[in-house]
Amino acid sequence: MSLLNGGVLVVDDNPANLKLMTKVLRGAGYNVRVASSGRMALESVKARLPDLVLLDIKMPQMNGFEVCERLKQDPASRDVPVIFLSALRESADKLRSFAVGAVDYITKPFVPEEVLVRVQSHLNLRELQLELERKVAERTRALRTLSAGNQAVVHARSVEEMLELMGEAIIGGGYPAALIALDDGARCQAGREDVHWDEDLMPDGPCGLYDGDADRPGHSIILPLRLQDRPLGRLLVFADDHHAFSEIEDVRVMVEMAGDLTYGLDTLQAREQHLKARHALEHSLERTIEAIATTLEFRDPYTAGHQKRATRIAEAIAHEIGLDEHRLKGLFVAGTIHDIGKISVPVEILSRPGKLSVAEFEIIKGHAIAGYDIVKGIDFPWPVPQIIRQHHERLDGSGYPDGLSGNDILLEARILAVADVVEAISSHRPYRPALGLSAAVEEIRTHRGTRFDARVVDACLKLIDAGRLPLAEY
Known part of the structure; x- marks a missing residue:
């Protein structure tokens, strides 16, 4: 559709x-x-x-x-x-x-044919953007509900309180109605009261069902609650639109929420389920980010490939200076989409050979803020939007968009800045051939301690000298 x-x-x-x-x-x-x-x-x-x-x-x-x-x-x-x-x-x-x-x-x-080709091209891109926005919104809604549901599982002191808090979490996450019905008679119905629930349904796995009428269509998912081989009841979640639960990953998140509720009912496993849900949340966020990054491949293959290579370089540098695993995950996510803001820059400018005009370069510089604006509404467990905004800042304040300096720039952004420059100089661009690794080394060594963080530059140079920087694709 x-x-x-x-x-x-x-x-x-x-x-x-x-x-x-x-x-x-x-x-x-x-x-x-x-x-x-x-x-x-x-x-x-x-x-x-x-x-x-x-x-x-x-x-x-x-x-x-x-x-x-x-x-x-x-x-x-x-x-x-x-x-x-x-x-x-x-x-x-x-x-x-x-x-x-x-x-x-x-x-x-x-020429009419030219107009039609350009119109269709931009409509295809627009539909891709709308589909991405829909997927991100649905994924964010599911993840927000999962996170709130985890809080309900952790803080509830009784079965009744757990069902009530879980119902509130689902409604608060953006779904209009929910029903939790346990085989022992305990139940909680939250949200809209006009939604019809067929409680006789007990599927072996999750299934989407049409619920509603021509005036108020909707889409439901029904999930069994089982503790090992023992059935406990069922969880039903209702959404207003037919796109809901259309993605396997979104269904998986709902299944995860049902699993959290099931294990939450068994107080002996509450802590284990909480940790499991946290890992699922981070993994789902990473998958969402990969989906966002993929959109750039349709529009600008150079930018998409640059992001992947710069991220690998940044990860290698971060490992060398001892960044912990949590911050490494955040750096990976930010690096994977650090140039997503270039989706706002006309393709004609991005792929134009030759030197850009001052006006064109100013348009390109806007990608740091544009990227920040695109992802700032996603509830990351890492400062991803800030890293994206700061990856062109410089220690001496000469960078953009905010002219930050010194420790006001996140360490992850300082790492990504060096990786970004090394990759950009070493690889081919539409407007020039690759300048080679030696030119990249000269650039970061010249500006070590002024534009670029000295510790980050030293780690990068050490990896290059040892042949351990991931440059295989150049």
Whole structure:
């Protein structure tokens, strides 16, 4: 089931252009809406969010740049891709379009086939982004519920209190209704009272069931509660949408929660289950991060490969200086997606050969804050958002985006900064060939103790001298 249903909004003050674009897009099967002015475009977006906007620049009263800026300022529409379709050909106009948030720029007169290819490409990326956001939201909801459920298991002093706290944890995690029914008669129903529960169902394993009607559809998961071979009852969790529990990992988290409840009922194993759930939470977070990182491979293979290689180098350095296992996990997670913010940078800039302009480089520099904004809402057990934001900071305050210096920069970020530079200089880039490991060594040695942490540089150089830095792919 596609997550795209808003269609394409075409904005142009020229009726002939609107007619032509409508014919081209509808001929390719797209749902098309039109607006003949910037104000009409904003009203149309407010009424129903489009999947993509094709936007002219030269329009009276409100030009295309102003329309795009307003769309990007509104949280509801800021992620909708905007493609400028304009007769303006100056580089300054194109750079300004990307600066205000556009993802592409097509000059008039255009070739219909080119427009269709670019529209489909950005719609594919938009659907991928929406699917990723849905998966992350569902995974975060499941993990938050699992964590709260663990707290209920740990703090409950009786079966009745445990069932009540577990019901509250499920509802607090974002699910609208839940039922816990034990074979001995104890039960707790939490959340919405209009949800129908078929309590006669007792599956051998988890299964998703349709619960509700045409007006209030939903999706349920029913999980057996068993202590070894002894059945204890069942746990039922209801969600409002059919996407819930569609991922194996999300079902696994629900199974884990049912397991926590089961073992929580057996007070002798409460502590063991709490630790097990904690490990499952960390593992699930790592899997979620790997899914996020995978999205970059569809858009920018150079960035995706760079993240993996820089992370391996950072892990080797961290091991050398004695970072503990918990912080190593956090460094791995942050390193795996430290450039995720580049998803906000136009592909044309990322893959452009030759030297970037000042304006283009400023756009790229924004990826540190963009990456921080993407992941800051995820409840990590490590300072992942801060590491991502700080990986371009420098000890002497010359870095970005915040100009931090010295110990104000997290050690993990200082490690990643060195690994990032070594990998970037040593490997090929679209705008230059690989400069080689010797150039990377010269860079970090020259700026040891000024831009880069001396202990981190020394550890890196020691690994290079011993042939133990993971550089096999260069």
